[in-house]
Amino acid sequence: MLKNMFVGYTPISANILDLDEAFRLAVELQLDFVELAYDLQEILPSSQPVQKVLELKKATGVGVTVHLPYLELNLASLFEGVRKVSVERMQQAFEYTASVDALNSVLHGGRIPERHPLIVQAAKGQLLKSLEVLKGPAIPVTLENTHINPLEFLKGKDELEEMSRFAGFGVCLDVGHALIEGGEEQIEAYWELSHITHLHLQDSLGLEDDHFALGRGKINWQNQKKHLEGFSGTVCLEISGTADDVRHSAAFLRELLKD
Numbered sequence: 660m661l662k663n664m665f666v667g668y669t670p671i672s673a674n675i676l677d678l679d680e681a682f683r684l685a686v687e688l689q690l691d692f693v694e695l696a697y698d699l700q701e702i703l704p705s706s707q708p709v710q711k712v713l714e715l716k717k718a719t720g721v722g723v724t725v726h727l728p729y730l731e732l733n734l735a736s737l738f739e740g741v742r743k744v745s746v747e748r749m750q751q752a753f754e755y756t757a758s759v760d761a762l763n764s765v766l767h768g769g770r771i772p773e774r775h776p777l778i779v780q781a782a783k784g785q786l787l788k789s790l791e792v793l794k795g796p797a798i799p800v801t802l803e804n805t806h807i808n809p810l811e812f813l814k815g816k817d818e819l820e821e822m823s824r825f826a827g828f829g830v831c832l833d834v835g836h837a838l839i840e841g842g843e844e845q846i847e848a849y850w851e852l853s854h855i856t857h858l859h860l861q862d863s864l865g866l867e868d869d870h871f872a873l874g875r876g877k878i879n880w881q882n883q884k885k886h887l888e889g890f891s892g893t894v895c896l897e898i899s900g901t902a903d904d905v906r907h908s909a910a911f912l913r914e915l916l917k918d
């Protein structure tokens with residue numbers, strides 16, 4: 660594809676839970692990485708053990724990125740016990756990303772129980788406390804835009820910028836999430852950030868978190884083309900469905916970016 664761009668995909672969203680199969684599809688599609696899910700690793704430690712990941716990387720030449728944990732985890736939690744355990748789990752995930760020598764990783768900014776000004780203010784304090792501990796990681800971390808409903812804490816470009824800069828993280832732009840948050844204009848607004856180093860590409864009808872194959876939702880990919888052409892970093896096809904939906908999306912992206 661483009662010379663400053665590494666392209667990969669997320670096996671777990673395409674319902675591929677077997678690690679050998681995950682790398683096989685990346686090889687077939689000539690992709691640069693697979694995005695491992697640390698949540699899966701916590702639930703099933705035999706699914707992506709470090710040694711096996713290192714062996715597959717060596718055998719195939721395919722790298723990895725890691726989606727850091729977010730299930731039952733909340734770095735902005737108002738409940739101190741929940742927040743502390745969330746930070747501990749994140750630190751363990753950081754050790755994992757270092758052990759597998761990930762190219763990049765993705766972190767979510769947490770959730771709130773209600774969008775009330777006092778709660779938003781308190782959650783911000785809690786998230787800053789968590790990020791203070793997680794600052795300056797060995798493997799790059801990107802903070803993802805996840806505002807697909809009012810209870811996802813970080814909202815808009817400025818908050819994402821403030822929190823990611825505070826922690827020394829890059830930004831992961833998920834174009835489907837941005838479409839839900841505020842349509843094509845919101846995607847454009849996020850692209851103004853200068854430290855986007857990871858992308859989640861997925862298509863969406865703009866109402867729910869669809870993760871459709873590229874071209875099967877409402878995103879205007881011609882609008883995305885100019886941004887993609889100037890982008891340096893890791894680009895992850897985060898597609899729900901099956902291996903065929905990933906195949907379709909990889910071909911779609913190649914066609915979009917040819918010549």
Ligand SMILES: [Zn+2]
Binds near residue numbers: 803833859897
């Ligand atoms: Zn995403």
